[in-house]
Amino acid sequence: MTAVSFAASDVSKAEASLRSSFPQVKFDKVLPTEIPGLYEVDSGTNIFYYNPDKEIVIIGEMVGKDLKSKTAERRGALAANVVKDLPLDKAVKIGDGKKVVVEFTDPDCPYCRKAYEYFTKRTDVTQYVFFAPLAHPQAITKVEYILGAKNKGAAYDSMMLGQPIPATAPAPSDADKALAQEHMALAKKVGIQGTPTFYINGQQxxxxxTAKFDELLK
Structure with missing residues (x-):
């Protein structure tokens, strides 16, 4: 039996052990880690670890000597895979460049506005913008305004520039409100924990x- 076969057999045993010891836990995949006897368990865009010898589940971050979270990197990769199936027709499309950026943003988030300024200077990008005002729930009214506007791009610009909703703007329809909530649900599905969050060339x-944007979009 080859080393690959041994590894596959060990993973199968770890998966069987996890199902037996924690039948209430739902998961998608079990993978070996660089630590012998410890396995990564993927559940949607969430990650935890399992040691079958001790039948112990470990929840937390695995950090390398560079002080970067290996767990966060893997979560990002899982989320980027989910992003491939997002309904982009329900996002606000900005620009018509060849390079695609999928974004989850918040009109009241200062860091989102900083990123917005960066992308206004690029003509080679198409952005698909979803809204997730996690830290500023009151911004949902601005999201509904953008999604209901005839010119969504212009409405998006005005909100990201900190302008108020025009007094003449019509009240959001039930469809606008439903779409805003769908954006929030999609953010949850992808595992968004903060804004802004971007997906560029399969990376989160x-x-x-902005330095990372430059690197991924060059």
Whole structure:
């Protein structure tokens, strides 16, 4: 039996042990980690670890000597895979460049506005913008305004620039409100924990990391 076969057999045993010891836990996949006897368990975009010898579940971050979270990197990769199936027709489309950026943002978030400024200077990008005002729930009214506007791009610009909703704007329809809630549900499905969060070339970028944008979009 090859080393690969041994590894596959060990993973199967770990998965069987997890199902037996924790039948209430739902998960999608079990993978070996770089630590012998410890397995990564993927559940949607969430990750935890399992040691079958001790029948112990470990919840937390695995951090390397560079002080970067290996767990966060894997969560980002899982989320990027989920993003491939997002209904982009329900996002606000900004620009018509060849490079695609999927974004979860919040009109009242200062870091989101910093990222917004960055992308206004690029003509080579198409953004698909979803809204997730997690830290500013009152911003849902601005989201509903944007999603209900005839010119969504212009409405998006005005809200990201900190302008108020026009007094002449019609009240949001039930469909606008439902779409805003659908954006929130999609953010939850992807596992968004903060804004802004971007997906570029299969990688997740959290925050207004303009240097990382430059790297991924060059």
């Amino acid at each position: 970028v959290v925050g207004a990391d």
